Amino acid sequence: MPGSETRAQLPSAAPPVQRPNWRAYLWAAPCTACGLLLAAPLLLAGASLWRRDGILVLSVAGKSRQWPRLARRLPFVAITFGHLVIGANPAVLRRWRAHEREHVRQYERWGALFFLAYPAASLWQLLRGYPPYASNHFEVQARAAEASASL
Ligand SMILES: [Zn+2]
Numbered sequence: 227m228p229g230s231e232t233r234a235q236l237p238s239a240a241p242p243v244q245r246p247n248w249r250a251y252l253w254a255a256p257c258t259a260c261g262l263l264l265a266a267p268l269l270l271a272g273a274s275l276w277r278r279d280g281i282l283v284l285s286v287a288g289k290s291r292q293w294p295r296l297a298r299r300l301p302f303v304a305i306t307f308g309h310l311v312i313g314a315n316p317a318v319l320r321r322w323r324a325h326e327r328e329h330v331r332q333y334e335r336w337g338a339l340f341f342l343a344y345p346a347a348s349l350w351q352l353l354r355g356y357p358p359y360a361s362n363h364f365e366v367q368a369r370a371a372e373a374s375a376s377l
Pocket of ligand 1: 325329364368
C-alpha cells in the first residue's frame with residue numbers, strides 16, 4: 227500500500243547522532259576530576275587541552291619548547307583518567323586513540339571502582355605468575371580494541 231513504508235525502511239542520509247551518555251560522564255566524573263587535578267600543573271605550564279568526541283585530550287608537549295623533553299621522561303606514553311586522556315604529544319595520542327578510548331569505556335563501566343579494579347587485576351596476574359601490566363584484563367581489552375580499530 228503506498229505511503230505505508232515505515233521509517234526503518236527509508237534510507238538514511240546521515241548516521242544517527244550519538245547523544246552524550248550523561249550517566250556515564252557522572253559515573254566516571256570522580257576519575258576525570260582526579261586526572262584534571264593531576265594535569266593542572268601541566269595545563270598551567272602550557273600543555274595543550276582539547277575535546278574530541280566527548281573526551282578531553284591533553285598533550286604534555288604543548289606550546290613550550292621545554293615540554294617535548296619532559297614528555298619523553300614520562301613513565302607512560304598515554305594514560306586515561308575517566309574522560310581525560312593524557313599523552314606525551316599529539317602523534318602519541320593519535321597512535322593510542324583506540325586503546326585509550328577503551329580505557330574511557332572501562333571507566334564508564336566501573337566509575338571510581340576502576341581505581342581499585344585496575345590494580346587488583348594487575349595484582350591477580352602477578353600472583354598467578356604473569357606480567358602484571360601486559361596480562362591485566364583491562365589492558366588485554368584495550369589492546370583488542372586497538373587491534374580491531376586498525377583493521
Ligand atoms: Zn592501556
